[in-house]
Amino acid sequence: MTKPFTEYCFSFGPWNIHEGTDPFGPAVRESFSFDEKVEFYRDLGFVGIQFHDDDIVPDIDETFNKGGHAQLMSRTKAVKTQIDNHGLTAEVVAPRLWESPLTIDGAYTANSAKERQYALERSKRCVDIANEIGCKNLVLWLAREGTYIRETKSSANAVGYILDAINALLDYDSEMRILIEPKPNEPMDMAYIPTIGHAIGLAYASDAPERVGGLIESAHAILAGLEPSDEMGYALYHKKLWSVHLNDQNGLKFDQDKAFGSVNLRRAFNQVRVLEENGYGRNGEFVGLDVKVMRTQPRHISTKHLLSSRRTFLNLLEKVRTFDKKVEQEFIAARDYEGLDFYILQHLLGL
Ligand code: XUL
Ligand code: MN
Numbered sequence: 001m002t003k004p005f006t007e008y009c010f011s012f013g014p015w016n017i018h019e020g021t022d023p024f025g026p027a028v029r030e031s032f033s034f035d036e037k038v039e040f041y042r043d044l045g046f047v048g049i050q051f052h053d054d055d056i057v058p059d060i061d062e063t064f065n066k067g068g069h070a071q072l073m074s075r076t077k078a079v080k081t082q083i084d085n086h087g088l089t090a091e092v093v094a095p096r097l098w099e100s101p102l103t104i105d106g107a108y109t110a111n112s113a114k115e116r117q118y119a120l121e122r123s124k125r126c127v128d129i130a131n132e133i134g135c136k137n138l139v140l141w142l143a144r145e146g147t148y149i150r151e152t153k154s155s156a157n158a159v160g161y162i163l164d165a166i167n168a169l170l171d172y173d174s175e176m177r178i179l180i181e182p183k184p185n186e187p188m189d190m191a192y193i194p195t196i197g198h199a200i201g202l203a204y205a206s207d208a209p210e211r212v213g214g215l216i217e218s219a220h221a222i223l224a225g226l227e228p229s230d231e232m233g234y235a236l237y238h239k240k241l242w243s244v245h246l247n248d249q250n251g252l253k254f255d256q257d258k259a260f261g262s263v264n265l266r267r268a269f270n271q272v273r274v275l276e277e278n279g280y281g282r283n284g285e286f287v288g289l290d291v292k293v294m295r296t297q298p299r300h301i302s303t304k305h306l307l308s309s310r311r312t313f314l315n316l317l318e319k320v321r322t323f324d325k326k327v328e329q330e331f332i333a334a335r336d337y338e339g340l341d342f343y344i345l346q347h348l349l350g351l
Contacts, residue, residue, distance in 0.1 A: 001233025008317070010310050011091040011286040012041075014055050017303055020295040023081055027082045029299040037265065041088055044306050047285045048091035049083060053126040056093070056133060061100060064125065072125060076132040083133075090135040092179065092215075092243060095126035095268065096145035098187065106192045108165040109145045109158040120165055127173050137170065137242065139215055141181040146188030158192045163205055170208045179242045182218040186255050195224050196231045196323075200238055217245035217290055218271060229270035236278040244280075245290035245312065246271065256291040260309035265348060272316040287313060323347055 011166050014037050020025035032040075034055070041049065054060040057075045064072055083090065097107035097119050105111055107119035123138075130138055145162060147153055166178055184194035195200055196214045203212035214235045221228040235241035246265040261268035273281075281287065291307040292316060323344075331340035 001005070002110050004158065008281050008287045008313070009048055009284075010046045010313075011050050011288045012046055012306055013052070013290065015052070015143065016289065016306060018292065020293075020297075020302075022295060025295075028295055029148075029297075029302055035082075037088055038082060038088065040303055041084060044295065044303060045310050046306070047087065048288070050139075050227045050288055050290075051093045051133070051135075052096040053093060053122070053129050054096050057130055060096075060125070061122075063107075068069065069125070069128070069194065070157060072129060072270055073132050076129050079206075080133045084179050090130070090133045092137040092139045093126055093130040093133065093135050094139035094141060094181075094343055095123045097122065098110035103144055105136035106144045106146070106158075109153060109161045110141070111153065116161065116165075119251055120168055120323070123169055126167060127176055130176065131173070136176055137179055137226050138152060138176050139243070140166075140178045141183065142193050143183075143187060146185075146191035148189045150190070155192060159202075164194065166202060166212060167207045170211055172173065177242065178206075179213055179215040181215040181217060181220070181245070183217065183255070184224040186223070195221070195226060195249065196235050200235065200240055205240075210293075213242040215243040217247065217258055218260070218267075219247050219249035220245075222249040223252060223255065225252070227270075228267065229274040232271060232280075233278070236274065236280065241280060242285055243288050244271075244275070244285075245288050246309065247260045247289060257290055259291050259305045259312070260289060261312040265312075265316075268312065268345070269319055269344075269348060272313060273320045276317060276320050280344055319348060 014034060017032055017037055019029045019031055021027045022326050056079050057063055097103050102118040105115065110117060111114050128136040136284045142162065145158065169178060180193060180199035182193050182195050182199045184191055196216055199214045203209050206212045216228065216231050216235060218228040219229040222350060232241055246260045248260055250258065250263045289306060289309045291305045291309050293302045327343060328340060331343060
């Protein structure tokens with residue numbers, strides 16, 4: 001048994017504090033500026049920031065077109081100083097490849113060569129930004145790499161396009177790691193890389209398998225009809241679980257990003273259990289959250305979902321650590337899984 005690990009480091013992204021816009025209604029809260037959000041991290045118990053490239057350099061394409069590479073780097077330097085001053089680290093940086101008019105039909109898998117080229121160039125700029133901010137983890141959420149109707153693209157070619165882009169990025173920077181964040185749908189009807197198994201397949205097929213791994217988001221696994229803790233176990237076995245986005249999801253609908261454990265506490269317990277029992281965090285991996293606050297929440301208390309998700313993780317960690325393994329083994333040896341099932345429920349209820 002490995003020595004208990006006491007200190008998990010937590011991260012979230014600036015987009016997790018938001019204005020409540022949904023597809024059916026506008027913002028319901030005034031924005032907090034990035035400067036204000038940076039102030040919140042430590043107080044909420046977080047030390048890592050998950051970034052998109054344009055969280056660091058707003059209006060990134062316009063800024064690049066007007067001020068060139070130097071402008072991107074000088075803005076990034078300023079953010080680096082700002083986060084250093086708060087004792088914060090950039091956990092990851094991800095190119096936001098899904099908002100540009102050039103990625104309407106996909107980014108790396110767009111049918112137009114010019115659009116694929118844009119996606120790759122923007123990703124390389126993101127690598128430069130990551131380096132400048134002191135981060136070696138590039139996240140690829142392959143948002144628009146999929147289809148609304150199957151006949152518009154070749155799924156086999158699409159896999160090749162994604163792999164070409166990954167290889168080009170690995171070649172561009174020999175130290176950067178790529179973390180693929182799979183998701184089965186939304187915004188697309190069907191995504192080409194829906195699960196961690198698909199992501200890890202790409203990793204092994206890449207030019208530098210040791211630098212390609214995964215980031216598992218609980219809700220994304222649930223949307224794929226899968227058990228998040230088993231998805232995590234799969235990646236942990238391959239030593240490719242390099243980040244997580246813990247949250248929760250109430251069945252098969254839009255990506256809800258609910259507070260961790262708020263739908264299914266036992267499913268959350270099993271995620272904490274698989275992470276803790278397989279040494280997650282010991283090599284500097286962060287416990288990342290990707291949670292949305294409810295639209296109903298007043299602005300001055302619109303960070304509670306972050307506080308509660310982190311606390312739920314720590315509460316469940318306590319449950320994992322105080323679970324009587326001897327009793328568990330006795331139930332398993334007797335093949336009394338009914339007994340074990342009830343024992344777990346009693347433990348979670350504190351009885
Ligand atoms: C989308 C999602 C993204 C990624 C980062 O569902 O989870 O926010 O985590 O690009
Ligand atoms: Mn996510």
